[in-house]
Amino acid sequence: MRKILNNLLTFFNNTEEDTFYYVRIERNDKCFCNSGKKYKVCHYPDHQKKGxxxxxxxxxxxxxxxIKVLSVKRLRKEYYRVKSNVH
Ligand SMILES: [Zn+2]
Incomplete structure (x- = not known):
């Protein structure tokens, strides 16, 4: 019985909680838009303005x-969710 329950839990963990994580694009990284410029001089100022x-x-x-452009608030929420899933 316990085994079935464990399998069931595993199943739900795999489906309900997608296993992904977020990595921030750092200011000095190349921008995601393939402009060849650094993020900080490309899309970063615009993103910062918009939170x-x-x-x-x-x-x-x-x-x-x-590549995702998320609001900082949204990322915080996702980050915590993903973090608790990963550890
Ligand atoms: Zn860019």
């Missing part, structure tokens, strides 16, 4: 990367 931040959303299972 947004560019991040890489990385899947732990496929290592697939997606």
């Amino acid at each position: 947004k931040v560019a991040v890489k959303k990385i899947s732990e299972t496929s290592a697939e990367e997606q």
Whole structure:
């Protein structure tokens, strides 16, 4: 019975909580838009004005990367959710 319950929990963990994490694009990193410029001189000033931040959303299972522009508030929320999932 316990085994079934564990399997069930694993199943729910895999589906309900997507295993991905966010990595912030640092100011000195190349900008995500492929301009060849650094983030800090490209999209960063605009994002800062709008309270947004560019991040890489990385899947732990496929290592697939997606660029996301999230509000700082949203990222905080996601970050905590993902963090608690990872550790
Ligand atoms: Zn850019």
